[in-house]
Amino acid sequence: MNNPFPLSREGLLTAYRRMRTIREFEERLHVEFATGDIAGFVHLYAGEEAAGVGIMMHLEDHDRIASTHRGHGHCIAKGVDVKAMMAEIYGKATGACAGKGGSMHIADLSRGMMGANGILGAGAPLICGAGLAAQKLGHDGVGITFFGDGASNQGTVLESMNLAAIWNLPVIFVVENNGYAESTSVDYAVASDSYVDRAAGFGMPGITVDGTDFFAVYEAAGEVIRRAREGGGPSLLECKMIRFYGHFEGDAQTYRAPGENEANRQHRDCLKIFTGKILEAGVVETGELAVIDSEVADLIEDALEGAKAAPLPSAAELTTDVYVTY
Amino acid sequence: MRAVGIIANPVSARDIRRIVSHAGNLPINDRANIVLRLLTGLAAADVSDVVVMPENGGIRTQLMRTIERERRMGTARLPAVTYLDMPVTSTYLDSAAAARRMADMDVGAIVVLGGDGTHRVVASSCGQTPIAGVSTGTNNAFPEFREPTITGLAVGLATSGLVPADIALALNKRLVVTVNGRHEIALVDAAVVAERYVGARAIWKTESFRDLFATFGEADGIGMSSLVGLTDPLDRTTPQGRRIRLAPAGTAPRTLAFPVAPGLIGRIGILSVETMAPDVPCRPSVTSGSIALDGERELTFGEADDVSIRLETDAFRTVCVSDCMAFAARHGLLVHQSSSPCHEGEPR
Numbered sequence: 001m002n003n004p005f006p007l008s009r010e011g012l013l014t015a016y017r018r019m020r021t022i023r024e025f026e027e028r029l030h031v032e033f034a035t036g037d038i039a040g041f042v043h044l045y046a047g048e049e050a051a052g053v054g055i056m057m058h059l060e061d062h063d064r065i066a067s068t069h070r071g072h073g074h075c076i077a078k079g080v081d082v083k084a085m086m087a088e089i090y091g092k093a094t095g096a097c098a099g100k101g102g103s104m105h106i107a108d109l110s111r112g113m114m115g116a117n118g119i120l121g122a123g124a125p126l127i128c129g130a131g132l133a134a135q136k137l138g139h140d141g142v143g144i145t146f147f148g149d150g151a152s153n154q155g156t157v158l159e160s161m162n163l164a165a166i167w168n169l170p171v172i173f174v175v176e177n178n179g180y181a182e183s184t185s186v187d188y189a190v191a192s193d194s195y196v197d198r199a200a201g202f203g204m205p206g207i208t209v210d211g212t213d214f215f216a217v218y219e220a221a222g223e224v225i226r227r228a229r230e231g232g233g234p235s236l237l238e239c240k241m242i243r244f245y246g247h248f249e250g251d252a253q254t255y256r257a258p259g260e261n262e263a264n265r266q267h268r269d270c271l272k273i274f275t276g277k278i279l280e281a282g283v284v285e286t287g288e289l290a291v292i293d294s295e296v297a298d299l300i301e302d303a304l305e306g307a308k309a310a311p312l313p314s315a316a317e318l319t320t321d322v323y324v325t326y
Numbered sequence: 327m328r329a330v331g332i333i334a335n336p337v338s339a340r341d342i343r344r345i346v347s348h349a350g351n352l353p354i355n356d357r358a359n360i361v362l363r364l365l366t367g368l369a370a371a372d373v374s375d376v377v378v379m380p381e382n383g384g385i386r387t388q389l390m391r392t393i394e395r396e397r398r399m400g401t402a403r404l405p406a407v408t409y410l411d412m413p414v415t416s417t418y419l420d421s422a423a424a425a426r427r428m429a430d431m432d433v434g435a436i437v438v439l440g441g442d443g444t445h446r447v448v449a450s451s452c453g454q455t456p457i458a459g460v461s462t463g464t465n466n467a468f469p470e471f472r473e474p475t476i477t478g479l480a481v482g483l484a485t486s487g488l489v490p491a492d493i494a495l496a497l498n499k500r501l502v503v504t505v506n507g508r509h510e511i512a513l514v515d516a517a518v519v520a521e522r523y524v525g526a527r528a529i530w531k532t533e534s535f536r537d538l539f540a541t542f543g544e545a546d547g548i549g550m551s552s553l554v555g556l557t558d559p560l561d562r563t564t565p566q567g568r569r570i571r572l573a574p575a576g577t578a579p580r581t582l583a584f585p586v587a588p589g590l591i592g593r594i595g596i597l598s599v600e601t602m603a604p605d606v607p608c609r610p611s612v613t614s615g616s617i618a619l620d621g622e623r624e625l626t627f628g629e630a631d632d633v634s635i636r637l638e639t640d641a642f643r644t645v646c647v648s649d650c651m652a653f654a655a656r657h658g659l660l661v662h663q664s665s666s667p668c669h670e671g672e673p674r
Contacts (some may be wrong), residue, residue, distance in 0.1 A: 192384035207526075
């Protein structure tokens with residue numbers, strides 16, 4: 001059977017494993033958060049996997065990303081260790097940031113993951129720094145900042161787009177448009193809601209893709225990333241997508257239309273769409289995906305058990321890794 | 327006077343061709359301005375009612391802001407604008423749903439803002455309701471470039487009956503693509519490419535192109551149909567189509583340079599150029615791949631699938647703007663007699 005897709009068979013299975021890992025991670029957190037054992041808030045990426053993975057499949061460790069409050073999916077797609085992530089969410093000493101960051105501050109610079117961020121729109125100026133570093137160091141690294149339709153209105157995002165444009169930085173602004181800024185519809189809160197227009201206002205190209213279609217995101221991301229690596233400068237990629245859960249865990253979601261979540265899961269589940277395509281083409285078999293499902297379930301179970309059993313940071317370490325002197 | 331429909335979907339012309347070529351972006355405020363110019367032309371032709379596709383992208387906000395201001399100031403004479411009562415998905419599906427509803431309302435014509443893809447979606451759903459295109463898309467082989475004020479005038483004259491239907495309206499060809507019983511249409515071209523996934527939809531990688539089927543092709547056209555225009559041109563009315571068998575550049579007896587998209591010249595091998603007769607099904611040259619309808623991948627097929635491409639003539643109606651305006655000029659349709667006689671030396 002010929003493979004008609006732009007990824008090898010192994011690449012397709014890798015993409016599936018990453019998306020499945022994110023889904024399983026988030027679905028388990030949805031259950032575990034309700035027990036009250038996790039401090040703070042969590043914001044789940046379930047339903048949005050195709051965007052994060054479709055983009056990150058093009059990146060290497062020297063490429064940097066700046067994430068959002070909804071950052072678990074970005075971390076996993078960028079290669080951050082899942083067990084360290086889970087421990088971090090539980091605030092344990094074995095966490096990716098020694099238990100001091102929690103869900104909204106997971107980072108792993110060795111993987112180019114500059115951090116989730118609880119401040120909306122705060123990743124945009126950070127990624128301009130990463131882009132400037134790549135430019136000055138002369139390597140082909142790119143920087144990608146993610147932000148939502150809500151954060152798209154933040155001054156930091158718009159100022160960063162201006163900065164990236166005037167310095168011709170290898171930076172990509174990814175709008176993850178899931179339709180809601182917390183509980184406020186994008187239709188209400190965003191004037192002239194074409195993000196492509198906003199990019200054009202800063203002299204950079206922008207495009208919109210169906211963020212529930214892995215292949216649409218993968219193809220579009222490949223082109224904007226290649227453009228940035230080749231010195232073509234910044235661009236904007238809007239992924240229209242859905243989130244399965246509320247803004248945060250515990251959100252009653254009264255702002256949604258009746259049946260909206262059910263319809264999304266039935267018709268716009270990016271994992272179902274992806275598996276439907278690769279199975280229909282005969283490139284992979286159901287059994288191969290089932291093996292990955294089982295391995296991923298075991299990994300998440302191990303991560304959970306490990307996180308729960310791990311020690312809390314000691315009081316003596318309260319101020320270490322928090323302040324930097326320079 | 328029958329109402330006129332306007333479909334201005336803010337999601338059109340946002341695809342990957344803004345990265346892989348140098349395709350433009352028509353901002354939301356310019357789209358709103360185009361609708362206002364259409365309304366001005368329609369009003370001048372005495373159209374009193376216009377129905378518009380609802381959207382949440384910002385066109386409506388700017389449009390109604392301007393209409394309301396001009397109404398308060400008493401400076402405008404625009405038709406009454408109402409929005410269809412329909413759910414908004416912020417996808418191309420809105421264009422199809424609006425076209426169906428406007429056809430059900432028996433509007434006199436539907437004016438469409440967009441390129442080939444948007445016009446295809448509307449023509450798929452509007453039955454025999456005439457459409458008039460305003461070129462605002464990426465590839466614009468189907469809609470002609472023209473000032474929207476004039477399109478509004480012509481549509482108004484056609485809808486009112488001041489220009490007879492046999493002059494105002496034209497019948498058009500289309501392609502019907504069938505995959506296992508599922509029918510889709512193309513207004514300009516259907517391209518078979520080797521990639522068997524839809525992905526970012528647009529096509530630009532010429533090495534994967536295998537077949538082109540087209541209803542017409544002009545030598546100064548843009549996109550896939552320019553292959554017809556540059557090899558064996560065909561107009562919009564002759565009851566035949568063209569099929570061109572394609573191969574990667576350098577692997578065929580001749581290689582042709584052609585404008586794949588705005589700012590992107592590609593090279594492609596030409597194996598043969600053939601005439602398509604109406605109503606005769608054709609099969610793709612390859613057993614698996616995808617089919618791009620008017621420039622966008624829509625359908626995938628494999629070895630087990632039954633695929634055919636067929637030319638239909640007299641398939642749907644469009645408003646002939648230039649013919650309407652020429653008729654209006656010949657018959658003085660826009661001339662209003664002055665109540666006082668002209669004096670010597672005044673312009674007549």
